[in-house]
Amino acid sequence: MSSSEDRPRRDDDSRYRDAKGRQRPEVRRTGGRDRTALRPADRRRGGDPARKTAWEVSRRVAEGAYANLELPKALRHNGVDGRDAAFATELTYGAIRMRGLYDAVIEFAAGRPASQIDPPVLDTLRLGAHQILGMRVPPHAAASETVALAREVNGTGASGFVNAVLRRITERTRAEWIAEVTGGRDHLDALAVEHSHPLWIVRALRGSLLAGGAADDEHLDAALIALLAADNAPPKVSLVARPGLASVAELVDAGAEASKLSPVGATLGHGDPADIPAIRQTRAAVQDEGSQLLALAFAAADGSGAGHEEWLDLCAGPGGKAALLATLAAGQDAVLFANEVSEHRTELVRRTMAAAIDAGIEVMVGTGDGRELGSEEPDTYDRVLVDAPCTGLGALRRRPEARWRRNPGDIPTLTALQTELLNSALDAAKPGGLVGYATCSPHVAETTEVVRAVLERRDDVQAEDARGLFRDAAGQQVTDLGDGPTVQLWPHVHGTDAMFFALLRKAGGDR
Numbered sequence: 001m002s003s004s005e006d007r008p009r010r011d012d013d014s015r016y017r018d019a020k021g022r023q024r025p026e027v028r029r030t031g032g033r034d035r036t037a038l039r040p041a042d043r044r045r046g047g048d049p050a051r052k053t054a055w056e057v058s059r060r061v062a063e064g065a066y067a068n069l070e071l072p073k074a075l076r077h078n079g080v081d082g083r084d085a086a087f088a089t090e091l092t093y094g095a096i097r098m099r100g101l102y103d104a105v106i107e108f109a110a111g112r113p114a115s116q117i118d119p120p121v122l123d124t125l126r127l128g129a130h131q132i133l134g135m136r137v138p139p140h141a142a143a144s145e146t147v148a149l150a151r152e153v154n155g156t157g158a159s160g161f162v163n164a165v166l167r168r169i170t171e172r173t174r175a176e177w178i179a180e181v182t183g184g185r186d187h188l189d190a191l192a193v194e195h196s197h198p199l200w201i202v203r204a205l206r207g208s209l210l211a212g213g214a215a216d217d218e219h220l221d222a223a224l225i226a227l228l229a230a231d232n233a234p235p236k237v238s239l240v241a242r243p244g245l246a247s248v249a250e251l252v253d254a255g256a257e258a259s260k261l262s263p264v265g266a267t268l269g270h271g272d273p274a275d276i277p278a279i280r281q282t283r284a285a286v287q288d289e290g291s292q293l294l295a296l297a298f299a300a301a302d303g304s305g306a307g308h309e310e311w312l313d314l315c316a317g318p319g320g321k322a323a324l325l326a327t328l329a330a331g332q333d334a335v336l337f338a339n340e341v342s343e344h345r346t347e348l349v350r351r352t353m354a355a356a357i358d359a360g361i362e363v364m365v366g367t368g369d370g371r372e373l374g375s376e377e378p379d380t381y382d383r384v385l386v387d388a389p390c391t392g393l394g395a396l397r398r399r400p401e402a403r404w405r406r407n408p409g410d411i412p413t414l415t416a417l418q419t420e421l422l423n424s425a426l427d428a429a430k431p432g433g434l435v436g437y438a439t440c441s442p443h444v445a446e447t448t449e450v451v452r453a454v455l456e457r458r459d460d461v462q463a464e465d466a467r468g469l470f471r472d473a474a475g476q477q478v479t480d481l482g483d484g485p486t487v488q489l490w491p492h493v494h495g496t497d498a499m500f501f502a503l504l505r506k507a508g509g510d511r
């Protein structure tokens, strides 16, 4: 990772410049070049709205909220938009995501453990650390503005402490701080701190890379570092054009770029997806390209041979894959049943499906415990998808707080549920039918281990090689999918979430 010294620095007030590089009049009035050199915090008592928004969202996240839900509300409430909103977004997400590294730096600079710093003050310090070490804000401006924020939200007394700690942080580059706070740690622990992941997740990701054949011993370290770095990079906005309802060309006309990976995908470089009519109308949606490829692969597999097929999405909420599957099923004379355990999420599935339903596509949406469906409706469906509840370790780049919320104790409960759901799906599948098992986690306990444990206890199921079903936009097989027969996608290799997919065939039937 490059140090902050390597990067070009933005001018202090460049956030306030217009498209032609001119400063906005109000900034020129209050803060020309000479005035800026006096430090904004010395002139203004309060924090600016963008930084204050980032702090407010950080506080709510500390109380259990999700940053991606809180931030838009807070931006609206505080009237922060345009470049200031982009700044607040980068600041909020970065400070939460990189908390592992920044806390280590703050502890060193403050001379006390982070646990002994008042949490609202610690949040202010993390925002300051991210501006100094992770953004292109000049260090002195970052410190001064953050001290002004501290004065407003933490009080005058605490702002002195914030000032002292941030001034110390500005004395070194990012690279120097990383060397300082990782020195003396063992290799994985040092990677965990530098790349701001809990150590147990670093260990789990390393195990997954090795087990799935994504890296051999020689290249394991480089692959792990690339993966950790990819988790810290904000993901691109991927769109799906639901077949028969929208086209990639329509999304391209709306400003997106056609995906090279997904035949039904596009990437939006800038702008709000909600401004695209096809998205507002649920003919298209925001969806990771890995999820798109997975649904396309599931639909492309050889069916049970029984003709008019019935497909079941066992864990459908909020409905992203179900909506794609419904349109794909309609194109193959099949019908989709979408099941979800939570009433609220079943309602989300219905909303996601609105355009498909309006277009006359036959789709049944219902609420039920997927673990019981196998015994309630045995030997019924030609295909069953289990997109299982999981740790989400494959989508850490999307949820800045997720890595700090999960813990290894979550895994046994989840794998028990995943195993039950997979067994139930197999029971619900017709003889000769297919079951797809998917997670947005690459953790082997949730992926290959669940599949292995289920196959070991059943004599009516076989795994099929799913790799040939993953086709890119040019129709070529997607590369680097692992040793098979299962598929593992990776953020650092494919640019997708780390989705896992296994394809299982139930014995019997006409095949």
Ligand SMILES: C[S@@+](CC[C@H](N)C(=O)[O-])C[C@H]1O[C@@H](n2cnc3c(N)ncnc32)[C@H](O)[C@@H]1O
Pocket (backbone or CB within 6 Å): 291, 314, 315, 316, 317, 318, 319, 320, 321, 322, 339, 340, 341, 342, 345, 368, 369, 370, 371, 387, 388, 389, 390
């Ligand atoms: C990974 S999400 C599915 C994502 C969805 N397929 C999509 O693409 O939008 C897992 C879903 O399983 C649901 N779930 C959890 N336990 C379940 C159960 N026992 N039966 C059915 N669904 C369950 C969760 O509520 C959650 O909506």
